[in-house]
Amino acid sequence: MIRTRAVHWRRRAVLALPGVWILGILVWELLVPHGTQVVQLLAAAPAIACAGTGRRQCVLSAALCAVVALAPFGPAARLDPALRAGTCCAVVAVAAAAYVITRRRRRLVCDLERAREIADTAQRLLLRPLPPRLDGMTLAGGHLSVSEGTLVGGDLYEALATPHGVRVVIGDVRGHGFTAIATVAAVLGSFREAAHDEPRLADVLRRLERALHRHLGERAEAGGKDAEDTKGAQDRPHGEEFVTILLLEVSADGVVMALNCGHPWPYRLSSSPGRRARAAPVGRGDPLPPLGLFPLPPRLPVTRLTRLHPGDALVLHTDGAEDARDAAGAFFPLARALAEAAAHAGPVVPAAVVERVQAALLRHTGGHLFDDIALLVLRNDRQRVPSPSPAARPVRSGGRPRRQGAAP
Numbered sequence: 376m377i378r379t380r381a382v383h384w385r386r387r388a389v390l391a392l393p394g395v396w397i398l399g400i401l402v403w404e405l406l407v408p409h410g411t412q413v414v415q416l417l418a419a420a421p422a423i424a425c426a427g428t429g430r431r432q433c434v435l436s437a438a439l440c441a442v443v444a445l446a447p448f449g450p451a452a453r454l455d456p457a458l459r460a461g462t463c464c465a466v467v468a469v470a471a472a473a474y475v476i477t478r479r480r481r482r483l484v485c486d487l488e489r490a491r492e493i494a495d496t497a498q499r500l501l502l503r504p505l506p507p508r509l510d511g512m513t514l515a516g517g518h519l520s521v522s523e524g525t526l527v528g529g530d531l532y533e534a535l536a537t538p539h540g541v542r543v544v545i546g547d548v549r550g551h552g553f554t555a556i557a558t559v560a561a562v563l564g565s566f567r568e569a570a571h572d573e574p575r576l577a578d579v580l581r582r583l584e585r586a587l588h589r590h591l592g593e594r595a596e597a598g599g600k601d602a603e604d605t606k607g608a609q610d611r612p613h614g615e616e617f618v619t620i621l622l623l624e625v626s627a628d629g630v631v632m633a634l635n636c637g638h639p640w641p642y643r644l645s646s647s648p649g650r651r652a653r654a655a656p657v658g659r660g661d662p663l664p665p666l667g668l669f670p671l672p673p674r675l676p677v678t679r680l681t682r683l684h685p686g687d688a689l690v691l692h693t694d695g696a697e698d699a700r701d702a703a704g705a706f707f708p709l710a711r712a713l714a715e716a717a718a719h720a721g722p723v724v725p726a727a728v729v730e731r732v733q734a735a736l737l738r739h740t741g742g743h744l745f746d747d748i749a750l751l752v753l754r755n756d757r758q759r760v761p762s763p764s765p766a767a768r769p770v771r772s773g774g775r776p777r778r779q780g781a782a783p
Contacts, residue, residue: 393424393437397444414458417441418465425473425480434477438470501560502531507726510536511757512625515725517733519695519748528747529555530693531563535570542570542579543623545751546638547693549616561590562618576624577675580634583620584666591616591667617667621691623680629755631689633658633680637665639697642713643681644688644723644752652717654690654710657681683755688723691753695746699736707739725752 397420403413424430424437445463505516520528529548534541544566548555565586569579621638625631640658657680663671683689690713699707709732716731717723729750736748 392427393420393433394440396420396423397437397440401444414445415462415465417444417462418469421466421470421473425477431474431477434470434473438466438473441466501556501563503533505532505534505751508756509534510541511755512541513725513754513756514752515729516749516751517729518750519733519736519744521695521744521747529559530695530747530749531559532691532749532751533563533566534751534753535567537571539570539574539576539624540627541625541753542576543625543691543751543753544570544583544620545691545693545749546618546620547695547747547749548618557594558587558590558616558618561586562620576622576632576634576677580620580622580636580666580675581671583622584671587618587666617665619665619694623689623691625683625753625755627757629683629685629687629757631680631683632677634675634677635662637662637668639692639694641680641692642690642710643683644690644713644717644728645684652688652714652723654713654717656710657689683753685755685758686722688717688725688728688752688754690728691751693747693749695744695748696732696736696750698746699740699744699748701739702741707736712736723752723754725754728752 397417400413400416418441420437420441421434424433427433442463445459445466502518505514507513507515514534516532516534518528518530518532530546531548532543532545534543544563546562548558548562562583565583566579569582573579573582617637619638620634620636621641622634623631623641624633635658640656640662642654643657644652644654660676660678663675681689692709696707697709701707712732712735713728716728716735729752732750733748736744
């Protein structure tokens with residue numbers, strides 16, 4: 376609300392700037408001695424309107440006011456007729472040029488808005504918004520890009536419902552901005568195919584590794600054909616390109632299996648009726664090296680990460696969340712922020728957790744991010760299915776039903 380009012384008053388000030396300029400010149404002509412004349416500066420009024428607002432109506436209004444100020448009465452009455460006529464011609468010339476510029480500027484602004492809309496659509500297709508619910512789980516994700524004007528940076532995440540369970544990936548590409556978007560597209564495209572095709576989580580990771588190496592090889596080959604790209608490829612060797620990856624598979628009973636390649640371990644938010652949620656890190660042992668640095672080992676250590684009971688949530692993040700610093704150099708307390716974001720009695724709300732943590736990050740850093748930040752929250756909404764009692768079990772063909780408590 377306050378920001379909207381500030382923008383509104385700023386726009387009003389810009390609209391009034393040509394009038395203030397003309398009024399200042401007239402006051403100067405009234406107060407200063409006759410030897411100093413600055414009335415020629417009236418010709419700048421249309422240019423000021425063009426630079427300030429970019430509207431043709433404002434340019435014409437400023438030119439009209441400047442011409443009226445040159446009328447043979449008031450401060451302009453003592454001017455030489457030739458000076459008055461020359462200044463009037465200058466005002467008309469500047470107004471005509473500003474009118475043409477505003478028309479061209481408006482066309483360029485429309486083209487820019489159209490290109491930005493297309494770019495935003497392409498980025499949203501790449502890093503698709505997560506569905507609110509997925510196979511009995513509630514999801515929410517958010518991304519903060521360090522590059523101005525981009526929705527996608529070097530971070531990636533995706534969640535899919537597959538025949539093998541809910542599979543989730545979150546990763547961080549080396550670097551950020553437009554240079555990392557192509558790598559993000561290669562990794563996400565491979566995951567969206569492999570998550571459905573591969574029954575084993577380890578095979579999904581191997582598919583991601585092959586897709587990454589193929590992408591880096593194609594980029595190096597294309598870069599070798601161009602002189603500038605060749606220089607960039609020499610400055611950044613192939614071995615320095617890597618992606619941190621955390622792969623998760625959530626089964627129907629809430630068991631979470633994980634494969635970690637150099638990525639931060641997630642946090643678990645546990646809630647119980649009448650108690651506030653608690654944030655605790657999960658994940659043990661050293662992860663594998665990031666993809667792209669070294670080949671994957673023959674055997675991949677798929678570990679049981681945790682078990683999500685109904686109402687529990689898992690928070691996945693990139694290292695930008697923990698590495699964010701304030702002006703004094705203090706790191707962002709992610710665990711405390713998660714606990715505060717879910718500090719209310721009742722179930723954890725993933726969308727609220729993402730929104731509150733992002734707001735806390737921006738407050739901590741003062742809005743100055745130095746790395747992309749991605750957050751993904753999954754809450755298990757599946758209910759426990761009780762095992763059927765002996766009396767409720769179906770009777771086999773040819774057999775007789777037993778009474779409850781009867782001996783076999």
